[in-house]
Amino acid sequence: MTAVDEQPTAGVQARSWTRRRAELGEHVARTVGALQARLFRDATQPEAVSALARLRRGLGRPPGFDFTLERYLQVPDHLLGRRPDDDAQPADTEQAVHDAVTLYALHQQSRRERMHVDGRGLGRSLADLVRVSGGPEGVRRRFAALGTASTYHESTYHLRSLITMLREHQIPLDYGLLADDLRTLLRPGGQARIQAVWGREFFRTRPATNADASTDTSEENLS
Numbered sequence: 001m002t003a004v005d006e007q008p009t010a011g012v013q014a015r016s017w018t019r020r021r022a023e024l025g026e027h028v029a030r031t032v033g034a035l036q037a038r039l040f041r042d043a044t045q046p047e048a049v050s051a052l053a054r055l056r057r058g059l060g061r062p063p064g065f066d067f068t069l070e071r072y073l074q075v076p077d078h079l080l081g082r083r084p085d086d087d088a089q090p091a092d093t094e095q096a097v098h099d100a101v102t103l104y105a106l107h108q109q110s111r112r113e114r115m116h117v118d119g120r121g122l123g124r125s126l127a128d129l130v131r132v133s134g135g136p137e138g139v140r141r142r143f144a145a146l147g148t149a150s151t152y153h154e155s156t157y158h159l160r161s162l163i164t165m166l167r168e169h170q171i172p173l174d175y176g177l178l179a180d181d182l183r184t185l186l187r188p189g190g191q192a193r194i195q196a197v198w199g200r201e202f203f204r205t206r207p208a209t210n211a212d213a214s215t216d217t218s219e220e221n222l223s
């Protein structure tokens with residue numbers, strides 16, 4: 001079940017929503033956060049830069065495509081969950097982690113800002129994108145296409161396009177939350193559930209005002 005917690009924010013009349021990561025999302029957030037930290041050290045580590053490039057080459061490819069990326073794409077045994085009868089097929093968690101981390105690599109490409117930021121769900125980031133984009137209707141059309149996608153493959157196709165746009169406008173995303181969302185997308189009934197989560201988050205995100213410039217009031221609390 002999806003739980004929604006409403007939290008009053010001091011000095012703001014509107015309610016706020018913050019999204020909570022599940023255990024898989026926490027694992028991905030730690031993995032991506034560690035890679036990002038290495039990219040942004042005073043002396044950038046060449047291995048981290050190389051890993052980012054190799055992860056980008058994994059977009060659209062199956063989990064396990066490159067054994068040298070195990071530290072970024074491996075899923076701990078206790079998080080694997082139910083495994084397919086066919087060993088050639090990845091578990092839902094393996095696919096979700098692979099897609100979330102490789103999409104982060106796309107998002108971070110050539111950016112000197114941190115593109116993984118805790119608490120920023122997809123709907124929130126896309127609402128911000130609409131406000132800053134020179135062609136907001138194009139963003140809305142792509143988001144609408146994501147919201148009506150009928151397969152996981154179709155969803156990730158639209159996600160890739162939207163994340164490229166987020167990169168262009170330097171808008172970050174929480175890749176732990178995205179991993180949780182992708183795992184739900186892969187499960188029976190998950191498509192409609194996550195599309196609804198993204199839609200609610202999108203419409204609940206408000207432009208920043210002087211009253212809440214330093215207080216986040218635009219997130220939804222879901223687990």
